[in-house]
Amino acid sequence: MTALVEQIANGMMMGAIYVLVALGLVLIFGVMEVLNFAHGVIFMAGGYVCDVVFMHVLPSYPLAVVATVLALALVGVALERVVFRRLRANVPMQIVASLGLILIAENAAVLLFGPSALQLTVPSVRSLVRVGDLTFTVQHVVVIAACVVVIAALHLFLHRTRLGTALRATSQNAEAARVIGIDADRIYRLTFAIGCALAGLGGALIGPLFLIFPQMGDLPLLKGLTAIVLGGMGSIAGAIVGGFAIGIIEAVSTLFITTDYRDMVVFAMLIAVLLIRPWGLFGVRVRGDA
Amino acid sequence: MRGRAGAVRPATGMAFAAVLYLLAPVFAGSPYVLFALTLTLCYAIPAVALNLLLGYTGLVSLGHMGFAGVGAYVTALLMKNAAVPFAPALAAGTLAAGVVGALVGIPCLRLRSHFFIIVTLAVGLVLFLLFNNLDWLTGGAAGLPGVPRPHPINLGFAVVDPRRPVGFYLVAATLFLLVFAVQYTLVHSDFGRSLAAIRQDETLAASRGVDVFAHKLAVFALSAALAGLGGGLLIDFLRAAAPQSFGFLEDINLVLIVIVGGAGSLFGPLLGALLFIALPETLRIADTYRMVLFGAALLALALSAPRGLSGLAAAAFRKLRPQASA
Amino acid sequence: MAAILEIEGVTKSFGGVRAVDGASFSLAAPGIYGLIGPNGAGKTTLFDVICGRQFADAGSVRLAGGRIDGLRVHQRARRGIARTFQECRVLAEETCLDNLLFAAQDKQLSRELLRMLRRACPQPGIVEEADRLLDLVGLRRLRAEPAGNLSYGQRRLLEIVASLIGRPRLLLLDEPAAGVNPALLDVLRDCLRRVFTERQIVLLIVEHNMEFIMSLASHILVMHQGRVLEQGPPAAIQASRRVIDAYLG
Numbered sequence A: 001m002t003a004l005v006e007q008i009a010n011g012m013m014m015g016a017i018y019v020l021v022a023l024g025l026v027l028i029f030g031v032m033e034v035l036n037f038a039h040g041v042i043f044m045a046g047g048y049v050c051d052v053v054f055m056h057v058l059p060s061y062p063l064a065v066v067a068t069v070l071a072l073a074l075v076g077v078a079l080e081r082v083v084f085r086r087l088r089a090n091v092p093m094q095i096v097a098s099l100g101l102i103l104i105a106e107n108a109a110v111l112l113f114g115p116s117a118l119q120l121t122v123p124s125v126r127s128l129v130r131v132g133d134l135t136f137t138v139q140h141v142v143v144i145a146a147c148v149v150v151i152a153a154l155h156l157f158l159h160r161t162r163l164g165t166a167l168r169a170t171s172q173n174a175e176a177a178r179v180i181g182i183d184a185d186r187i188y189r190l191t192f193a194i195g196c197a198l199a200g201l202g203g204a205l206i207g208p209l210f211l212i213f214p215q216m217g218d219l220p221l222l223k224g225l226t227a228i229v230l231g232g233m234g235s236i237a238g239a240i241v242g243g244f245a246i247g248i249i250e251a252v253s254t255l256f257i258t259t260d261y262r263d264m265v266v267f268a269m270l271i272a273v274l275l276i277r278p279w280g281l282f283g284v285r286v287r288g289d290a
Numbered sequence B: 001m002r003g004r005a006g007a008v009r010p011a012t013g014m015a016f017a018a019v020l021y022l023l024a025p026v027f028a029g030s031p032y033v034l035f036a037l038t039l040t041l042c043y044a045i046p047a048v049a050l051n052l053l054l055g056y057t058g059l060v061s062l063g064h065m066g067f068a069g070v071g072a073y074v075t076a077l078l079m080k081n082a083a084v085p086f087a088p089a090l091a092a093g094t095l096a097a098g099v100v101g102a103l104v105g106i107p108c109l110r111l112r113s114h115f116f117i118i119v120t121l122a123v124g125l126v127l128f129l130l131f132n133n134l135d136w137l138t139g140g141a142a143g144l145p146g147v148p149r150p151h152p153i154n155l156g157f158a159v160v161d162p163r164r165p166v167g168f169y170l171v172a173a174t175l176f177l178l179v180f181a182v183q184y185t186l187v188h189s190d191f192g193r194s195l196a197a198i199r200q201d202e203t204l205a206a207s208r209g210v211d212v213f214a215h216k217l218a219v220f221a222l223s224a225a226l227a228g229l230g231g232g233l234l235i236d237f238l239r240a241a242a243p244q245s246f247g248f249l250e251d252i253n254l255v256l257i258v259i260v261g262g263a264g265s266l267f268g269p270l271l272g273a274l275l276f277i278a279l280p281e282t283l284r285i286a287d288t289y290r291m292v293l294f295g296a297a298l299l300a301l302a303l304s305a306p307r308g309l310s311g312l313a314a315a316a317f318r319k320l321r322p323q324a325s326a
Numbered sequence C: 001m002a003a004i005l006e007i008e009g010v011t012k013s014f015g016g017v018r019a020v021d022g023a024s025f026s027l028a029a030p031g032i033y034g035l036i037g038p039n040g041a042g043k044t045t046l047f048d049v050i051c052g053r054q055f056a057d058a059g060s061v062r063l064a065g066g067r068i069d070g071l072r073v074h075q076r077a078r079r080g081i082a083r084t085f086q087e088c089r090v091l092a093e094e095t096c097l098d099n100l101l102f103a104a105q106d107k108q109l110s111r112e113l114l115r116m117l118r119r120a121c122p123q124p125g126i127v128e129e130a131d132r133l134l135d136l137v138g139l140r141r142l143r144a145e146p147a148g149n150l151s152y153g154q155r156r157l158l159e160i161v162a163s164l165i166g167r168p169r170l171l172l173l174d175e176p177a178a179g180v181n182p183a184l185l186d187v188l189r190d191c192l193r194r195v196f197t198e199r200q201i202v203l204l205i206v207e208h209n210m211e212f213i214m215s216l217a218s219h220i221l222v223m224h225q226g227r228v229l230e231q232g233p234p235a236a237i238q239a240s241r242r243v244i245d246a247y248l249g
Helices: A002-032 A039-056 A061-082 A091-113 A138-160 A162-172 A174-179 A184-206 A218-231 A236-253 A259-276 B010-026 B031-056 B065-081 B086-108 B113-133 B165-187 B190-200 B202-207 B212-238 B248-262 B268-283 B287-304 B308-320 C043-051 C073-079 C096-104 C109-118 C126-136 C152-164 C182-198 C210-216 C234-239 C241-248
Strands: A128-131 A134-137 C005-014 C017-027 C031-036 C058-063 C081-084 C170-174 C202-206 C219-224 C227-232
Touching (some): A002 A162, A002 A184, A002 A236, A039 A091, A039 A184, A138 A236, A218 A259, A218 B113, A259 B086, B031 B190, B031 B212, B065 B113, B113 B248, B190 B202, B190 B212, B190 C096, C017 C043, C031 C043, C043 C170, C043 C202, C073 C081, C081 C152, C096 C126, C126 C182, C182 C202
Antiparallel strands (some): A128 A134
C-alpha cells in the first residue's frame, strides 16, 4: 500500500513536469496550429541554462530558475520570428525545421558541456520531507507547487487579462481576431514565449532531481505530446489532466512491470487513445473525424 | 502525372543502372568509399519506401524505420536460427514488414493529419522498444550478431561474392534498382496518379471515385514492405541486427533523407541518402560538429527550399532551359 | 422508368439543430434544376447527404431507382454522381488535360493494381474526348497548363467539365457562380447550357445568385427550414407569395 502511495506521489511530481511541457505544446498548437517538435530541446536548454546561472552567476536556485524562464521566453520569441512564422501551414517543413533545431541544440550541448551528464545540486534536493513512512526531497514538493502556481497564473492570464483574452480569441479564429484589431503576430510571439518559458521551467525544475544531459528532453517531448493527445489537442484542461494522468500511470505501472517497458506503456496508451478517441478527453469532435 | 518532370527514359534508366554497377570496380581499391556507397544504398531503399508514402501520397510517417526493423529481424532470425538462405529470408522479411504495415495502417490511416503523424511516431517507438526489450527473441539491446552473408553467386561469366565488399555492393545495387523500378512503375501508373490526387486534394479525389482509405492502405503496406527489404539488406551488410539502427534518431534521419533529398521525386531518396549517409562517412568530420552543421543546413533548407534538394535541382534545371515542355 | 434522383423524408441533425427536416422531391427527367432558399434552409446539408459527405439520420436517397443511402462518397461517384464544390476544387499541380484524364480514369483499386502489373494502355479515344470537353468551355489552348495557374473562373469551368467526363447521371453544382467575376457569369451560364445540350443529364444547382439561376434553370426547388417549400418553373417561383415570405420572414 505504501508502495502505491509512493508511486502516486512520484507520479504527481513527474506528472507536473509533463504538464509544464504539455501546456507549452498545447498553447503553441492551439494558437498557431504548429506542432513544435523542438519543444524537447527547449526543455533541455532550460536545464543547462539553470545550471550555468546557478553555478557561475548567482548561487540562488530560485533566482536561477527565474532567469532561466526569462531566457527561454526570449528564445521562444526568436524561434517564432526566425523559424516558425514562415512555416505555419507547412507541416513537413515544420518537422524538418524542428529536427534541424534538435540536431543543432543537442550537439551544441555536447560541444559546450561534454557528452556526460551534469549534476545540479541545490539545497532543496538535499533537504528531505517525511510524510508517514515515505521520504521525499523538498524539490518534489517544489515541482508540484510550481506547477500549481503556473496553472493558476495561466488561468488568470487567459481569462482575466486583455492580452490573455486576445490570445484565446486568436486561437479560436485568427481571421476574426485580426478583424477586431488584435495583432496576431504579437500574439504568436507571446504564445511562443510562454510555451518555451514553460518548457524551460520544466527543465530547470527537473534538473536537480535527475541529471542534465543533451537528450533529456526527448522523452518529455513525447510524453508531453501523449498528454495533449490524451487530453484533446486544443484543450488546456486536457493538457493538465493528461500530463498528471501519464505521470501517475507511468509511475504506478512500475509496480507491475519492469522499467524497460514503462515507456512502452505510455506509447501504447497514446496509440490506444488515437485509435479509440482521437479527439481526446476534452477535445471537440470535428466533422470528418472517425 | 503523365507529363511530370522526373520521368526517366529507358536510355537514361539503363545509363543510370550501368553507372551504379560500374562504381563497384572503380572503387574496388578503396574499401572505405565502397562501404559508404553500400551503406547509402541500404538506406536509400527505405528512403524510396518512405518517399512513396510521404512524397507521392502525402502521408508523413515518423516511425518508418520500425518497419525496416521488422524486416531486418525476421531476415536475421531466419538466416541465423533456421539456416534459410539470404534470398528467401529477405523475401520473408519483406512480407512480414508488409503485413505489420497493413495491420498498423488499418486503424491508423483513418486519423487526420496531425494525429496520423503522432501515431506513426508512437508505433515506431513501440517497435523499437520491442526490439530492445524482447531479449529472448531479438537479443535485446545487444541485438543479433553473426548474421551470415549470402553465398557466392555464379553468373556464368563471373562469380559475385557478397562476402567481399565489391560482391555485396553489387547485390545492394541490384536490390536498389529493383526497388527503384517499383517506384518508377508505381509513379507512372494509374494507381500512382490516384495517390497523387489524394496528396493534392483528398476530398476531390473521393468525389471523383477514389477509395481513399483503400489506396492509402495499399501504399502504406507496400511502403512498409519495401522498408523491410531495406532493413534486411542493412543488417546483412552490417552482419548484425541491432535495435539502435531502428530507433527514434534513425526515424528522424529517414524523414530528413526523403524531405531534404526531395520528396515526391524519383531520385530524391538517393540524393538524400548520399547527403546524409555517404557524405558524413567520407568526410570524417567529428560527429558533433557535423551534426550541428547538418542542423543548420536543415533549418536553412526548411526556410528557403520547400521542395528539397531535388526541387532546387529541378528549379535550376528549368532556369537553364526556359522552354521546359510538359 | 425510375426517377433519376429521388429524395424522400430525408432528415439530418447536427447537435440538436435540424438542418434538414423531412425533405422530399423527385427529379424524373434530365434538366437543369435550381435549389434555392434563404440561409440556413438546409441546402448545403441536403447536398452533402445526396453526394455522401453526410449520412442522413432518416429517409432515403435513390439514384435511378436504387438506394444509395449507405454508400460512401467514392462509391456514389462510381454510380454516376458527380459534383463541383463551392470552393472550386481542381488538382492544382496537374495540367488541365491531366485533370480530365484523371477524372475519366477507372479508379477501382484492384483494377488499378492489375493495370500496373500488366502495363496496360490508356483508354482509347479518351484524350480526344477530353480535348472536346476543353473546347466546349474554351480551355483547349490551356490544356498543358497546370490548373493552379488558371484564373478562378477558368478553374470553375475546368472543374465542371472534369466532373462530366466520367459520364455521370447526376451532376451537383454547389454555388458555381460564387466568386466568379460578373463579366464572366454569362460565359458560365452559356457553358452550363452547352454542357446540358451535350449531355442530357440532371444538373442540380445550389445557388444564391437569383438572376443567374432563374435565367438558367427550367425548374426551381425552394427550401425553407429544412424542407422543400415549393417547386416549379422560375416565373412561378418568382411570383410566389410563400417564397417571398420565406426569404423576408
